[in-house]
Amino acid sequence: LSDVAAAAGVSAKTASRALNGHAVNPETAQRVIAAAGQLRFRPNGLARDLRRGGVSSSFGLVVGELANPFYSELAAGAERSLRAVGLELTMGSSEEDAAHEQQVVRTMLERRVQALFVVTAAQDHGYLQLEHQLGTPIVFLDRPARGVAADSILLDNRAAAARAVEQLVASGHRNIAALADATTVWTAGERVAGVRSAYDSAGLGARLARVISGVGDIQAARAATARLLSGAAPPTALVCLNNRITLGALTAMRDLGMPTAIIGFDDFDSAELLGISVVNQNPGRMGELAVELALERLNSSAALPQRHVVLDGTLIPRGSGELSASEIMDRRTHRAVHPWTGWGS
Amino acid sequence: LSDVAAAAGVSAKTASRALNGHAVNPETAQRVIAAAGQLRFRPNGLARDLRRGGVSSSFGLVVGELANPFYSELAAGAERSLRAVGLELTMGSSEEDAAHEQQVVRTMLERRVQALFVVTAAQDHGYLQLEHQLGTPIVFLDRPARGVAADSILLDNRAAAARAVEQLVASGHRNIAALADATTVWTAGERVAGVRSAYDSAGLGARLARVISGVGDIQAARAATARLLSGAAPPTALVCLNNRITLGALTAMRDLGMPTAIIGFDDFDSAELLGISVVNQNPGRMGELAVELALERLNSSAALPQRHVVLDGTLIPRGSGELSASEIMDRRTHRAVHPWTGWGS
């Protein structure tokens, strides 16, 4: 910068003003800009941010896994909102590991992100207490904060899971199985709670209203579903409490040639093609809301209280649209549930 | 930092050394670390990077769209490799817009990323010439650089597309249609060229060896496929030159109840379930290679020449595994191609 100023015959300050489009004599500004071009001036954002009080124009987002579409849609939603106000998003991955998450978060805070969004893999977030008290907006997404009074945006997992069961019960199902990840995962625990409460409300007996938890990946879901469908009194409907479980369950149904009514959590790219009804969590909306909460906090002089935003999961019916008992209960035709596959015909 | 030093009764420099784990009297180090804890010291990464020569420990990646799984897998691959050497990845989106891309790239360069990876939406990259000459490693991914001699990692799109056609021809198909995005998109142009050359080599007449380009999204693919399948002499096989086109084509086949042999570009989450053969571009590997190229350049004192890495697309056969003519040509059974769907039975 000082070289540019010298070349243009002005002070560094004037050069800075000219390059940033502040009030400067137009002729002088021209000269400075020309000199900058000649000298191939590359502004240094680190120095700018440092001098401006050490706050960058980036928001930070830490997710569990970059390749998971749930997180990328969340990121896309956040970035869309940020761009609208001229801000940027920096993404990092925790690899679903608490220690690594803490390291990535620390690095972002050292870089002085304006706000921090976290889909956490950790059980305790006490280490964020100081940063939170200093006024950095922190928003927890999909899973709640523990040990720090930060904002959070969560799905009403219990209600959504209960609604999925109620929908199947209303369609005439009396033999339902739910498949869940390990219930130590917060969302899985909540969803299982919702399923159980709906089982109770419907007066379903424990013998035919089952919950299989600890289903950690596609292969586990495939195996668990195969066991259910090959066992005594196979369920007529499945509630798959995340998207990997849905794929695994569908694979087992294909393997066995035993199509079964299904409602899954999380939309996926071919769900419509396959006629699979899903509870949509709308991660993009979560990202947009996170930006809203953070900006409110940044723009408010007073300290805002801790806020919890709870989103509804939307049930997207597919296949026959509304499920009906007669369509589903005939295990030999099932066309109404999955008309495209022609299963059983 | 100076407060911490004062509290510990040492100089700022010693405090810095202690906090960074450099050679310091252990007792002194203890005192400094205690003081830092007391005073809730938050190291400032901007200042550190500035003083260290203005280079951050982040690599920058600009993609077209955060929510596209192709890009997120690419990012995941790059991050995996970077983490192995203690570096970080900062992601940004160009929204597939050249002007926005340039802005995002400029911001990253101002933040002094150590290296830059771009899946470009622009036609010309002359504005990167200076940065490239200054030695910042720049790697173009999936689409080539123009106007700057930066490294690039590309798929051999022509060969992969030609191989898909050859595979179908070997299975007995003589009436094939290829569906492509607008050929102004570099990858689409290359793939179409590969398809045409394979058509020629196979001696297929232009009347039954078709290319439909300008298919920009799922709905366009659905419509184009419907037109093909309802027209005179519908093709017995389709080559879908990207993943959205594959989904649209499958939807049209379902709508019309006309299953057709298909090979798609890009793997997708339910391709295996559906028994769809794909040309896999392996974006994760692209990300890993980009990190390798960048690190080589950073660690080499001599100036390296411009490098082009060309990857093969791997054909992943699914459904019946190897396609065979008799299995495919009977339009009424098609079980061998899509055994799960039971189409036509």
Place this chain on the structure above:
DNA sequence: CTGAAAGCGCTTACAG
């Protein structure tokens, strides 16, 4: 509209 000075928070030489 412009300039000389000071400083953002840290670290790199250079001495002790």
Place this chain on the structure above:
DNA sequence: CTGAAAGCGCTTACAG
């Protein structure tokens, strides 16, 4: 092993 000085590249007050 430790310290006093200088400076990374910019911008914020404060004067003119």
